[in-house]
Amino acid sequence: MNIRNVPEEIKTAVGEERASKASETASAAAERLDRDNFWHQESANVYRAQTWTEKK
Amino acid sequence: MNELHWLEAHEAAELIASKKLSPVELTQSLLNRIEKYDPGLNAFLTMRPEASLAAAKEAEDIVMRDDTSLGPLHGVPFALKDIIDVSSWPTTAHSKILADNIAEKDAEVTARLKAAGAILLGKLSTHEFALGGPSFDLPWPPARNPWGREYYPGGSSSGSGAAVAAGFVPIALGSDTGGSVRGPASMNGLLGMKPTYGRVSRNGVVPLSFSLDNVGPLTRTVRDNALALSIISGFDTKDPASAELGVPNFSKDLDIGVKDLRIGVIRHFYQKDMIAGDDVIAAMEEALTVLSDSGAQIQEINTHPLIDYATCNRIILLSEACAIHQEWLTTRANDYAESTLSRLLPGTAFSAVDYVQALRTRARYAAEFNTFFNNFDAVITVNNMEAAFPIEDSAAREKYYPRQARAPFNVTGNPALAVPIGFSHEGLPISMQIITNQFDEAMAYRVAATYDKVTQWTAKHPDLDKTATLPAE
Numbered sequence: 001m002n003i004r005n006v007p008e009e010i011k012t013a014v015g016e017e018r019a020s021k022a023s024e025t026a027s028a029a030a031e032r033l034d035r036d037n038f039w040h041q042e043s044a045n046v047y048r049a050q051t052w053t054e055k056k
Numbered sequence: 057m058n059e060l061h062w063l064e065a066h067e068a069a070e071l072i073a074s075k076k077l078s079p080v081e082l083t084q085s086l087l088n089r090i091e092k093y094d095p096g097l098n099a100f101l102t103m104r105p106e107a108s109l110a111a112a113k114e115a116e117d118i119v120m121r122d123d124t125s126l127g128p129l130h131g132v133p134f135a136l137k138d139i140i141d142v143s144s145w146p147t148t149a150h151s152k153i154l155a156d157n158i159a160e161k162d163a164e165v166t167a168r169l170k171a172a173g174a175i176l177l178g179k180l181s182t183h184e185f186a187l188g189g190p191s192f193d194l195p196w197p198p199a200r201n202p203w204g205r206e207y208y209p210g211g212s213s214s215g216s217g218a219a220v221a222a223g224f225v226p227i228a229l230g231s232d233t234g235g236s237v238r239g240p241a242s243m244n245g246l247l248g249m250k251p252t253y254g255r256v257s258r259n260g261v262v263p264l265s266f267s268l269d270n271v272g273p274l275t276r277t278v279r280d281n282a283l284a285l286s287i288i289s290g291f292d293t294k295d296p297a298s299a300e301l302g303v304p305n306f307s308k309d310l311d312i313g314v315k316d317l318r319i320g321v322i323r324h325f326y327q328k329d330m331i332a333g334d335d336v337i338a339a340m341e342e343a344l345t346v347l348s349d350s351g352a353q354i355q356e357i358n359t360h361p362l363i364d365y366a367t368c369n370r371i372i373l374l375s376e377a378c379a380i381h382q383e384w385l386t387t388r389a390n391d392y393a394e395s396t397l398s399r400l401l402p403g404t405a406f407s408a409v410d411y412v413q414a415l416r417t418r419a420r421y422a423a424e425f426n427t428f429f430n431n432f433d434a435v436i437t438v439n440n441m442e443a444a445f446p447i448e449d450s451a452a453r454e455k456y457y458p459r460q461a462r463a464p465f466n467v468t469g470n471p472a473l474a475v476p477i478g479f480s481h482e483g484l485p486i487s488m489q490i491i492t493n494q495f496d497e498a499m500a501y502r503v504a505a506t507y508d509k510v511t512q513w514t515a516k517h518p519d520l521d522k523t524a525t526l527p528a529e
Contacts, residue, residue, distance in 0.1 A: 004402075004405035004406055004407060004410070005405055006401060006404050006405045007404055007405075009386050010382075010385050010386055010389075010401070010404050012386075013385060013386045013387070013389040014385070014389045014397060014401060018397060018398065018401060019401065021398065021401075022398070022401030022402045022404065022405055023402075023405050025401075025402040026374075026402035026403070026404075026405035026406050027405070029367050029370055029371055029402065029406075030371070030406060030407070030410045032363065032364075032367045033367050033368065033371060033410065033413060033414055033417065034360065034364045034367070034368070034417050035413050035416075035417065037413070037416045037417060037420055041416045041419065041420055042416065042419060043412050043415035043416045043418075043419060044267065044415040044416070044418040044419040044422070045267070045415055046419070047419055047422075048254075048299075
């Protein structure tokens with residue numbers, strides 16, 4: 001699993017323990033994400049979300 | 057006349073317009089009820105009773121002048137989740153960080169409700185920033201469930217759910233980013249609508265996740281929900297996601313039944329991906345039988361596993377939320393509730409690629425999901441996997457909080473309506489969702505109205521003398 005790390009300045013603000021737990025949670029979620037998209041699949045922000053038609 | 061606190065909003069509006077009910081009498085009656093019972097429920101964060109009564113008096117004067125241009129909620133009280141701005145009122149988002157934040161103007165939804173003649177009774181508890189909670193480490197206690205004050209009322213629009221179920225107001229607004237209107241609706245036995253993304257303006261609402269946030273109404277009846285949505289819907293140039301579409305009459309099909317409608321049911325969300333409680337599974341099957349007996353054609357359908365939708369929702373939601381909270385996370389971390397911080401922090405760790413990949417997955421899921429509506433008029437699935445859990449039981453909170461099937465429809469953007477389908481063996485409400493095509497909220501209300509006409513679950517109310525009073529000192 002690729003580890004996702006909390007940025008240093010936030011780790012300093014919230015403490016090592018919280019940052020470590022957040023890192024674990026984020027890493028697990030990122031690992032679990034379904035990335036089985038065709039290579040040309042556009043991201044959602046390219047669409048008008050209300051109709052899922054492409055922005056003109 | 058019904059007891060005033062259980063009057064439906066549309067009934068109250070009709071009585072007021074025909075001079076059979078005084079807005080002042082109604083407002084005072086609800087204020088008295090709030091004063092008596094809210095100490096046990098903590099639904100309200102801010103109230104200004106004198107201002108509410110002054111607005112009610114003004115509404116009464118207008119009626120007495122035989123003004124014929126009354127709004128559809130003229131003289132009818134409502135309340136707002138405390139992330140929605142009201143001019144000159146605090147918007148705290150239930151957080152120390154915004155404790156001194158005073159709104160300069162009304163949110164668009166507030167302005168539309170006021171223009172419809174509605175009377176604001178106050179601002180309601182929420183999970184902090186519509187994300188954390190229920191939190192016991194903030195200056196304000198969390199809202200509690202009117203069906204049993206020892207139980208969780210759902211979140212994050214927790215006060216909105218509690219206030220409507222308790223008979224404090226007939227309409228409250230909440231927000232829904234991963235299910236936060238439909239969760240409290242589920243646990244309080246209410247109708248709760250997450251409209252199509254773009255249907256209701258978010259201008260003047262504290263953001264959690266720009267591309268997933270929606271504002272929606274919680275009510276005790278289908279008709280009131282359709283009425284409230286019709287008032288707050290519509291294009292707003294101040295919301296970049298607002299859809300340039302007209303507002304249909306959401307109530308127009310409430311009485312025409314469901315004969316020959318094609319309804320898909322996603323059972324794998326609650327019988328395979330997660331296993332719902334026995335009460336919920338049984339109630340879901342009974343609900344499908346009611347709709348089938350009413351003439352609908354029910355057919356099972358399959359989509360992506362619940363966890364895939366939930367993960368996609370979480371990565372987008374938390375990435376966008378952390379863009380909003382980044383500065384406060386470094387400068388005011390200690391001012392957040394612990395539960396808010398623990399839910400928010402993973403969003404700081406996702407990579408840019410994770411976020412974009414989730415957005416790509418979202419577009420694909422939405423496109424795929426919307427093909428169902430080539431063959432179906434509506435889709436039904438579960439709401440919460442169980443009824444409410446004890447609010448002070450931290451182990452139950454950890455276990456049951458994520459057990460819901462609402463996030464998929466924030467991902468796809470479709471309308472999703474929470475509808476009561478009975479009670480657990482402990483006497484706590486349980487709920488299903490009706491999901492429809494983009495901008496076809498009227499279909500969700502049509503199916504819900506047909507179902508509720510048969511079952512009458514929405515006619516049941518908690519007895520606050522038994523369920524909501526504070527324990528003796």
